[in-house]
Amino acid sequence: LAVGKVLLEYGADPNMSDWYGRTPLHHAVRRGREEFVKFLLDHGAGLNLKDNNGDTPLRRALVKRCDPAVDLCSDETFSVLLHSGPDLNIKNRKGVTALIRAALRRKVEKARLLLASEPQIDLRDETGATALIHAARNGCYEIVDALVQSGAHLDIEDNEGQTALLWAMRNDHTSVAALLIESGANGADVNRRDANGTTALIWSCCYSVTDCVRSLLESGAQLDMQDSLGRTALMCAAES
DSSP states (O other): OHHHHHHHHTTOOTTOOOTTSOOHHHHHHHTTOHHHHHHHHHTTOOTTOOOTTSOOHHHHTTOOOSSTTOOOSOHHHHHHHHHTOOOTTOOOTTOOOHHHHHHHTTOHHHHHHHHHTOOOTTOOOTTSOOHHHHHHHHTOHHHHHHHHHTTOOTTOOOTTSOOHHHHHHHTTOHHHHHHHHHTTTTTTOTTOBOTTSOBHHHHHHHTTOHHHHHHHHHTTOOSSOOOTTOOOHHHHHHHO
16 A cells, blocks of 8 residues: 555556556455555546446456455455445446346345445346346345345346246246245236246246245146147156
8 A cells, every 4th residue: 555655646647547448446446455445546546437348346346256255355345435436337348237247246245235325226238137137047045135125126037038037947046936936026927928938837847946836836827828839837847
């Protein structure tokens, strides 16, 4: 930090970027240098400046590391950024917001911190997926629960016509699927079809998610509905 103070004292630009478009704030955040982050912010570092991938320092704090267990950007450093008032809804080149990246990387506490700052919760990336869809697909129960409690729309479809519930069932995340069903996924229509005419019951039978099958049947799912190939839930169960 002492070196940084000297450099700024002699006129160093806190917003100059490297070949990757990353500023000193991008680097300090990635390394989790909380005091340096505060120092840069106090001296005019841009919160919403993007690197060549379209990532702001806030999203840079959520970049995946080689070792998923290592998280150099602490929750405290992340909070410093949030309290400085960044635009939470800026997207990178792939349409990813900070909240979507937190869901992708299974960063539970950072997702909660973001939600407390009230971002637009249902923004989609280039695949049409929301933070909820990514969290459900990854089986991250804690983030799914936090998103549901914060009012995330449960039945948004991605570009493949898949909802959070369907992804949870396809990837055998039973507890996540059960949570979504209990929270009202599929709306008032438990027999809602996706783009392929497939119902949640058919999907859960295709992937042998027994608890979801039972929950859907108890909620009034019809047994004899057919998808675009004419398959019923029982046919899919026989094949799985």
